[in-house]
Amino acid sequence: MMDSLNVDVALIESYLDRLYVIGALPGGGAWRPVYSLAWNEARQAIRGWLEEAGLAVREDAVGNLFGRLEGVEPEPVILVGSHVDTVYAGGRLDGALGVVGAIAAVRAIRARHPRPKRSIEVFVSCEEEDSRFVCDFWGSRALLGQIDPAEAERYRDADGITLAQAMRQFGLDPRRIPEARRSDVGAFLELHIEQGPVLDREGIALGVVEAISGLNRTAVRVAGRADHAGTTPLAMRGDALVATAAMVLAMRGLAEELGEPARATVGRLDVHPNQPNIVPGVVDFVVDSRHPDRALQQRLLAEVQRRCENIGKSHGVVVETSVLVDQPPTPMSPEIVALIERVIERRGWSYRRLVSGAGHDSQILGRQIPTAMIFVPSRNGRSHSPAEYTPLEQIIPGVQALADAVEELGCT
Amino acid sequence: MMDSLNVDVALIESYLDRLYVIGALPGGGAWRPVYSLAWNEARQAIRGWLEEAGLAVREDAVGNLFGRLEGVEPEPVILVGSHVDTVYAGGRLDGALGVVGAIAAVRAIRARHPRPKRSIEVFVSCEEEDSRFVCDFWGSRALLGQIDPAEAERYRDADGITLAQAMRQFGLDPRRIPEARRSDVGAFLELHIEQGPVLDREGIALGVVEAISGLNRTAVRVAGRADHAGTTPLAMRGDALVATAAMVLAMRGLAEELGEPARATVGRLDVHPNQPNIVPGVVDFVVDSRHPDRALQQRLLAEVQRRCENIGKSHGVVVETSVLVDQPPTPMSPEIVALIERVIERRGWSYRRLVSGAGHDSQILGRQIPTAMIFVPSRNGRSHSPAEYTPLEQIIPGVQALADAVEELGCT
Numbered sequence: 001m002m003d004s005l006n007v008d009v010a011l012i013e014s015y016l017d018r019l020y021v022i023g024a025l026p027g028g029g030a031w032r033p034v035y036s037l038a039w040n041e042a043r044q045a046i047r048g049w050l051e052e053a054g055l056a057v058r059e060d061a062v063g064n065l066f067g068r069l070e071g072v073e074p075e076p077v078i079l080v081g082s083h084v085d086t087v088y089a090g091g092r093l094d095g096a097l098g099v100v101g102a103i104a105a106v107r108a109i110r111a112r113h114p115r116p117k118r119s120i121e122v123f124v125s126c127e128e129e130d131s132r133f134v135c136d137f138w139g140s141r142a143l144l145g146q147i148d149p150a151e152a153e154r155y156r157d158a159d160g161i162t163l164a165q166a167m168r169q170f171g172l173d174p175r176r177i178p179e180a181r182r183s184d185v186g187a188f189l190e191l192h193i194e195q196g197p198v199l200d201r202e203g204i205a206l207g208v209v210e211a212i213s214g215l216n217r218t219a220v221r222v223a224g225r226a227d228h229a230g231t232t233p234l235a236m237r238g239d240a241l242v243a244t245a246a247m248v249l250a251m252r253g254l255a256e257e258l259g260e261p262a263r264a265t266v267g268r269l270d271v272h273p274n275q276p277n278i279v280p281g282v283v284d285f286v287v288d289s290r291h292p293d294r295a296l297q298q299r300l301l302a303e304v305q306r307r308c309e310n311i312g313k314s315h316g317v318v319v320e321t322s323v324l325v326d327q328p329p330t331p332m333s334p335e336i337v338a339l340i341e342r343v344i345e346r347r348g349w350s351y352r353r354l355v356s357g358a359g360h361d362s363q364i365l366g367r368q369i370p371t372a373m374i375f376v377p378s379r380n381g382r383s384h385s386p387a388e389y390t391p392l393e394q395i396i397p398g399v400q401a402l403a404d405a406v407e408e409l410g411c412t
Numbered sequence: 413m414m415d416s417l418n419v420d421v422a423l424i425e426s427y428l429d430r431l432y433v434i435g436a437l438p439g440g441g442a443w444r445p446v447y448s449l450a451w452n453e454a455r456q457a458i459r460g461w462l463e464e465a466g467l468a469v470r471e472d473a474v475g476n477l478f479g480r481l482e483g484v485e486p487e488p489v490i491l492v493g494s495h496v497d498t499v500y501a502g503g504r505l506d507g508a509l510g511v512v513g514a515i516a517a518v519r520a521i522r523a524r525h526p527r528p529k530r531s532i533e534v535f536v537s538c539e540e541e542d543s544r545f546v547c548d549f550w551g552s553r554a555l556l557g558q559i560d561p562a563e564a565e566r567y568r569d570a571d572g573i574t575l576a577q578a579m580r581q582f583g584l585d586p587r588r589i590p591e592a593r594r595s596d597v598g599a600f601l602e603l604h605i606e607q608g609p610v611l612d613r614e615g616i617a618l619g620v621v622e623a624i625s626g627l628n629r630t631a632v633r634v635a636g637r638a639d640h641a642g643t644t645p646l647a648m649r650g651d652a653l654v655a656t657a658a659m660v661l662a663m664r665g666l667a668e669e670l671g672e673p674a675r676a677t678v679g680r681l682d683v684h685p686n687q688p689n690i691v692p693g694v695v696d697f698v699v700d701s702r703h704p705d706r707a708l709q710q711r712l713l714a715e716v717q718r719r720c721e722n723i724g725k726s727h728g729v730v731v732e733t734s735v736l737v738d739q740p741p742t743p744m745s746p747e748i749v750a751l752i753e754r755v756i757e758r759r760g761w762s763y764r765r766l767v768s769g770a771g772h773d774s775q776i777l778g779r780q781i782p783t784a785m786i787f788v789p790s791r792n793g794r795s796h797s798p799a800e801y802t803p804l805e806q807i808i809p810g811v812q813a814l815a816d817a818v819e820e821l822g823c824t
Contacts, residue, residue: 177480196643213642217646217688229677229700230625232768232793234667241678245660255646266653268688269681273539276629276698278796286688288641355455357642381644384690 004347005112005407007104007399013392015100019043020092028386029089033132033157035063035166042084046099046124053107054242055122059182062142064171065124071107071116071410078410079369080105080402081123083139083361087131091388093193097395099124101191105403108299109411116411123188125218133163139358140364145181149174179237187336187409188371190362190408191402193390197381198354207354207375208340212363213261213290214297214329220247220308224317226281227275241271241280243315250307254300261355262300292329292355301326330363333370336405340372343404358383374398374405375408416759417524417819419811421514425804427512430457432504437591440798441501445544445569447475447578454496455699458511458536465519472592474554475584477536481518482587483528483822488598490822491709491781492517493535495551499543503800507607509788509807511536513603517815521823530822535600537773545575552776557593561586599748599821600783602774602815605802607608609793610766617809619766619787620752623704624739624775625673628713630699632659632720636729638685638693653683653692655727662719663699666712673767674704674712704741704767713738742775745782748817752784755816786810786817 022045023030025036046170050057050067058066065084068077082098102122109116124141133155141147152164152174162176176394194200199207223239248266255264269285287304291297305321312319337353344351349372354375356363376398379389434457435442435450444450455477462469462479470478477496480489494510514534521528537551545567549558553559564576564586576586606612611619636650667676677799681697699716703709717733724731749765766787768775774783788810791801 184513194643195640196645197639198434198643198645199646201648213640227609227793228607228693228770228795229679230675230702230771231606231610232769233608233610233672234675236609236663236793239664239677240679241660243663245657245702248653248657248659252646252651260645263642263646265651265689265691267641267683267690267692268686269653269683269692270686271679274680274682278679279677280679280681286638288688290642305759357644358640359642381639381648383640384642 005108005403007108007396007403009392009396011122012100012104012395012399015049015103016092016096017350019096019100021226023086023088027089029091030086031088031090032084032086034085034127034169035140036132039085040170043124046084049103050122052101054110055106060142061128061172061176062139062180063126063170064139064143064180067106067122069110069116069120071119071398073118075119075184077121077184078406079121079123079185079188080406081125082190082192083125083128085127085131086127086194087129087384089386091383091385093388094383095128096115097193098191101399101402103405104399108403109407113411118410120406120410128361132157135163137361137364140361142177142180143182144364144368145178149176149177152177154163168307168350173316185369188362188365188369189336189402190358190360190373191398191407192373192375193378193383193388194354194375195358195378195383197378197383199375199377200379200381205349205394206344206381206401208337208351209332209356209373210353211292211294211336211373212330212356212360212362212366214294215325215327215359216289216297216301216323217325218287218301218304219324220285220287220321221320222283222312222317223279227279232279237279238317240283243312243317244269244283244285246311247308249312253305254303258296258300261292261310261357262296263288263357264300264304290357294328297329322326327346330366332366332372336372339408340374340401343408344401347397347400374401417520417815419520419808421804421808424512424516424807424811427461427515428504430507431508431512435498437501439501441503442498443500443502444496444498446497446539446550447582448544451497452582455536458496461515463536465515466522467518472554473584473588474550474592475538475582476551476555476592479518479534481522481532483531485530487531487596487669489531489533489596490818491533491535491597491600492600492818493537494604495537495540497539497543499796501798503795503797504603505800505802506607506795507540509605510603513811513814516811517818520815521819525823528823529630532822538772544569547575549773549776552773554563554589554592555594556776556780557590559589561589564589570767590735597781600774600777600781601814601818602772602785603810604772604785604787605790605795605800606766606787607770607790607793607795609790611787611789612791612793616761616764617761617806618756618813620749620763621744621785621787622765622770623744624689624742624768624772624778625702625704626706626709627737627739627771628701628709628735629737630701630713630716631734631736632697632699633732634695634724634729636693636705639691641689641691644691649691650696650729651691652729655724655729656681656695656697658723658727659720661715662723666715666719670708670712673704673769674708674715675700675769676712702769707742709741742778744778744784748782748784750818752786752813752817755820756813759809786813
């Protein structure tokens with residue numbers, strides 16, 4: 001067995017610090033929505049780092065960046081990376097860690113294997129967060145050739161600018177989107193913060209993702225009757241909020257019945273007319289339900305609808321449900337998962353398998369390319385917030401494991 | 413016994429039609445907030461009708477209008493009326509019916525009693541709805557001398573205009589508010605739509621109000637922890653909305669336990685951050701609770717707070733409650749209630765006693781002056797909406813009963 005590969009800790013810290021300044025908001029957190037000035041500035045910084053690392057840099061038709069270490073075998077290529085865009089007021093690590101970790105990993109590999117067996121590329125996805133356009137994993141879908149160029153005219157940001165206009169501002173031509181498609185990729189590895197509390201609470205160093213949950217969003221409209229809160233006897237009411245309250249509790253109960261890692265959450269709920277002295281006439285809410293097993297995901301979805309409708313009937317209100325989102329789960333590659341576990345065991349670090357309840361570029365690429373993810377802990381599970389935090393000493397094992405796994409895949 | 417007094421049906425209909433045009437909104441309904449152009453236009457129309465009815469018209473320091481039929485005894489005066497202002501997009505009858513009905517009643521009385529035993533005044537209250545300034549029964553409180561003139565500088569409308577500025581635009585001097593106080597009033601009668609569904613559903617012609625419910629509004633803040641809806645296991649959540657759902661059901665259950673006419677309603681509820689993929693961190697809601705018995709009102713209020721706090725504890729979230737409003741109930745005058753019942757029985761109409769769950773000028777005046785209210789049915793209980801409707805043939809018995817009762821009080 002070779003000596004351990006050592007990633008450059010100081011470089012990782014300085015790159016993360018540098019990225020977090022780009023798009024920094026006065027109130028804390030950063031915002032680098034796709035095709036914005038901050039996004040472009042971050043990509044220019046990353047481009048410099050890729051060049052410094054001795055990699056051949058290339059940008060594709062949507063703005064994904066690649067830094068290539070040419071192997072003896074030009075393909076299949078091993079991709080390693082994550083996304084450069086952020087949510088509004090996002091934290092220091094979401095996406096950024098996977099990009100910086102990939103650069104550090106490939107730098108370390110190149111130092112020992114100037115020409116590895118397989119070609120290895122850092123992949124800097126242009127868009128993952130839907131924080132400007134709800135365009136659904138734009139970078140990864142482009143790479144798989146799954147974007148219809150007409151989509152670029154369809155999506156608009158909050159200012160009414162189309163995604164196509166935003167692309168053109170950075171010299172990208174929406175008609176060329178199909179050129180971003182690649183069929184030479186043999187594996188994808190992504191390092192990410194967990195964005196949940198499990199590793200942190202359990203005191204475990206690393207998570208190895210075995211699947212990314214399937215996701216449904218179901219819009220529920222509960223229509224009762226708005227009445228005066230003082231004059232309308234209880235028995236004569238059609239209180240949409242009382243019925244909704246029973247549904248919210250039922251959604252929680254449903255997820256508990258299915259058990260971990262099922263999720264059912266009502267995060268968005270709007271009451272109409274929302275006046276203290278008026279019995280709510282209409283309530284709109286969204287049920288976010290997730291499961292990594294497709295059959296159970298579908299059963300969960302069906303129960304969400306069935307239980308809301310039944311509660312509506314018993315409360316004398318009208319319930320309409322519509323499925324807004326139906327994303328199937330993505331299993332990770334068992335072979336790469338096993339390989340990651342081996343390299344972690346070799347280092348002697350603790351780890352556990354996890355299901356990712358959050359979406360990632362890996363869930364798109366993983367449908368066509370053998371893919372795996374490594375998680376580092378998120379302090380208190382915080383993410384999508386300036387409170388997002390993982391101490392450097394908990395970050396480094398993740399980058400190290402990523403480097404070890406890519407080295408095994410690419411150089412042996 | 414005298415012949416029946418007959419009110420002028422055509423006049424009532426034309427006055428109601430005329431008022432509903434003043435402040436009419438393009439989307440339906442009228443808006444005549446206090447100290448607005450529409451409000452003033454309505455008062456000018458009413459002033460004309462009072463003069464046509466042969467009454468001596470006077471305006472007080474806040475803009476309440478009075479039309480007086482002088483009696484043999486100058487005081488105590490019998491007041492009869494309601495308010496001229498409306499909610500936004502209000503209906504045709506709320507307030508307007510009580511004003512128009514009072515004019516029609518006093519006209520009919522004057523025709524038979526040019527100089528009645530007691531002085532009778534139509535009272536057109538300048539403000540009742542809080543729809544521009546949350547100034548809490550401005551017209552009635554002024555009449556009782558309960559307004560501190562400094563209040564006029566304190567209240568602001570949505571455009572930042574103070575109530576004092578708004579008064580000055582119509583030539584009213586806030587420093588003179590105390591002059592509106594009257595101590596010569598011996599009785600107040602108010603005709604109003606029920607604004608609830610009881611008379612309409614039960615097919616009863618008239619309601620005789622025995623009390624106006626005491627009202628509490630309790631603000632409840634439920635603080636859990638915002639977390640990612642995908643990554644956070646159920647057992648690790650502090651879901652403020654799940655806890656709130658249990659509270660909403662508990663509020664309904666509490667009112668049901670106390671029985672009619674107790675009310676407990678959650679009409680306003682706001683979720684933070686209100687995103688489909690984020691476990692709600694904070695929910696704010698308001699409990700509107702009402703009871704006509706002060707002891708039971710206070711017990712209800714204490715239970716609202718106690719149950720929310722207990723549910724919070726069992727859900728591991730932090731609950732803060734604060735009482736925003738505490739208005740005691742106002743019992744109506746048993747003597748005037750009995751008199752109204754007698755005149756209705758004499759006409760042979762059906763009636764029932766009711767508790768008013770809504771607030772009215774009568775609840776302010778009734779604390780110091782013997783007061784009573786007559787309700788006519790509201791179709792489907794609709795009010796504060798363009799859908800507010802009572803057919804003329806259901807309106808007339810209310811005006812007739814009002815006229816009969818005022819005649820009995822003032823002329824015998």
